[in-house]
Amino acid sequence: MPVALDPRPRPLDHLIDRGNASAPALILRSETLSYQDLRNRVARLAGWLLTQAGKGARVASWAAKGEVTCLLPLACARAGLVHVPINPLLKRLQAAHILADSGSDLLIGTRSRLETLNQGDLPPGCTAVAEQDLWDLAGEATPLGRSEHDPNDLAAILYTSGSTGQPKGVMLSHANMWLGAVSVAHYLGLEMDDITLAVLPLSFDYGQNQLFCTWYAGGAVAPLDYLMPRDVVKACARHGVTTLAAVPPLWMQLSEVEWPLDATRAMRRLTNSGGALTEPLVRTLRGLFPAARLFPMYGLTEAFRSTYLDPSLVDSHPTSMGRAIPFAEVMVIGEDGEEASNGEEGELVHAGPLVAQGYWRDAERTAQRFRAAPRTSTYGGTAVWSGDRVRREADGLLYFVGRRDAMxxxxxxxxxxxxxxxxxxxxxxxxxxxxxxxxxxxxxxxxxxxxxxxxxxxxxxxxxxxxxxxxxxxxxxxxxxxxxxxxxxxxxxxxxxxxxxxxx
Structure with a gap:
């Protein structure tokens, strides 16, 4: 049975409470961890983290997908720390900037990546720990039980590029990520027997949500760092994948390779964000996965996700962004600050509990993007003024027009x-x-x-x-x-x- 839409946020580490203890939760190359395994390891890792850093400290990770990078978001949240995931595709200069800007106290990464750092790349007092050594160090730590943190506490900083300058850190609370997981799990209709193939980087909000919404629903996640599109096809067949999320360039690559029946038989849903799907690509995906529901989505890191298009409308409205997701209020605001009329272009403004807390240590850029919600807003408070130009038609469906900035x-x-x-x-x-x-x-x-x-x-x-x-x-x-x-x-x-x- 799909999850209910519960608007009450909780500490992020509670996400793994719903799954059956013996059910698979994380499918790794060498082993499959059950929900009980996940709870035990998150507890032990959180206990060790508390011996390394005090509450509110930033803990960065710079490694490929695996057990550590999947568990750190929850372990840091349980310990009252702030997780700072660094995209493993980034190189020394970009990683050094994120470490310095976040003021990270601890860096956990693969040994090969850590060895690329020069003296001075780590912030003062920051300790680097090789991922390969982590469980030996954490093995004797005292497990830490479920937290009772304020859901509004800062839990993560996700770095995203701005239109100018170095990447900026978006501050996300427990509530931001919890309600994002609840919202997506609900409208995707995720269930306890679902298996999600996590191919997107875990340093992205879309990538992290692959884990969070699946675990909230009690399903299993199979993380994959792929080299070739065919690797994704093979993993879908091997694990009986039911849910696959990707961005348009990857969908394009996946549409050009052969998909045998054993790779598509179990597929229930496909999701897309990070750019619009073209009409020809939509038709191709519908042909490759005739039994799967296709969910085109639009989002921005500053508010997680704003809209999705109901799969029943994909064939008739393939270029639409859809409507607001649960817990999101999406407005189209004209130059006069008022709601634009149907068919008229305006700026997409997002209000509600999914709105992030601003940019880390950057009051100027926070003031530019995070401003008071329009007077017509139901939620009120602070809204994200996206800079993206959209229009709303008479049927309520939104359409992307263009970007205001130079990104x-x-x-x-x-x-x-x-x-x-x-x-x-x-x-x-x-x-x-x-x-x-x-x-x-x-x-x-x-x-x-x-x-x-x-x-x-x-x-x-x-x-x-x-x-x-x-x-x-x-x-x-x-x-x-x-x-x-x-x-x-x-x-x-x-x-x-x-x-x-x-x-x-």
């Missing part, structure tokens, strides 16, 4: 153009650099880098330097050289003109 959304990742530009300038090989998002059928947007070369410019050296300093999803796919960069009448670099050069 590049590629392969489901939000990328700051400035971060790429700074990396290029740091090589000393270019005098000016502009990064833009070039429309791409598979990636959503591919990264284009325009440069004005320095005296000793060498394109191959620049590519090698960027490969060393930026993760794969931030690598430019196209590069253009200018003797004189396009500028607007104000003398600023003209991003629109540069983008047009890439497109033409």
């Amino acid at each position: 590049i959304k590629t392969a489901g990742n939000r990328v700051s153009p400035q971060e790429i530009e700074e990396a290029a300038l740091a090589t000393g090989l270019v005098a000016e650099a502009v990064a833009v998002g070039v429309p791409d059928t598979k990636l959503g947007h591919a990264i284009g880098l325009a440069v004005r070369p320095a005296a000793d410019f060498d394109e191959e050296m620049l590519k090698k330097a960027l490969t060393a300093s930026l993760p794969n999803f931030m690598q430019p796919r196209q590069m253009r050289r200018y003797d004189s960069m396009p500028r607007n009448p104000n003398g600023k670099l003209d991003r629109n003109a540069i983008l047009l050069d890439f497109i033409q």
Whole structure:
């Protein structure tokens, strides 16, 4: 039976209370942990964490999917600590920024990743522990029982790129993540016999929710770091997966490989966020998984998720964002601050208990994005003003129009153009650099880098330097050289003109 919609938030570590003790909860490569195993290990890990850091301290993780990265969010929450997951695709410079910005007191990561850090990359007083050594250290710790923390306490900081500058940390409470899990488990109709294949990074809110909503429903999660799309197909067949979440570029890849019957037979639902699905891709997925319900969704880290499209409407309204999810109030606000009329474009504003607590140690950017809810809001309080332009039709369905900022959304990742530009300038090989998002059928947007070369410019050296300093999803796919960069009448670099050069 699907879970009921309970609006009462609880401490995050209570998420694993609902599952049957002997039922599978976490399907790893070498073993399957039951809910009782999960409860025991979360208790012991939380007890050890308390010997390493005091309440409210930040605990960062930088490792691939596995037992530790799956359990840390709940163990940190139980211990009253704040979890800071770092995307394992990030490299030293990005990880060092997140560690410094969050002021992490403890870093748990794979030994190979820890060895890439230089002296000074860790904040003062921060201890690094290799994931491989963790259970030996925590094995003798005193288990910590279920917490009774205030659900409004800070529980996690998720770093997401802004339109300019370095990634910023979004502060999430126990209640934010708990109610997100309840909401998604309810509208997806998750049940105790469901098996979710977790292919998305656990450093994303969408990725973490794969765990949380499944565990809230009492189902099982199989984490997977895949190299090829065929790895996902094989895992679906091996585990009898019923629920698969992905972003459009991955769905595109998955739609191009063969899906045998044993990989699709058990599938009940597909979910998408991180970008819109195209109509042809929707048709392909419906053909590959005829018995599965398809849930297109829209979200932003600052408010977790805002909308979903009911599967019954996907065929008739394939480009719609749908309507607000449970616990979310979604408004379309015009330039005058009032609700836009049906069919008119406005800014998507999200209010309600899913709204995050702001940006970590960044009052200026918090004030820009987290502002008083519109006067017509039912929830009131603080709302997230997304900057995304949408319209609502007479039937209540929402449609995405465009983004106000300069963010590049590629392969489901939000990328700051400035971060790429700074990396290029740091090589000393270019005098000016502009990064833009070039429309791409598979990636959503591919990264284009325009440069004005320095005296000793060498394109191959620049590519090698960027490969060393930026993760794969931030690598430019196209590069253009200018003797004189396009500028607007104000003398600023003209991003629109540069983008047009890439497109033409």
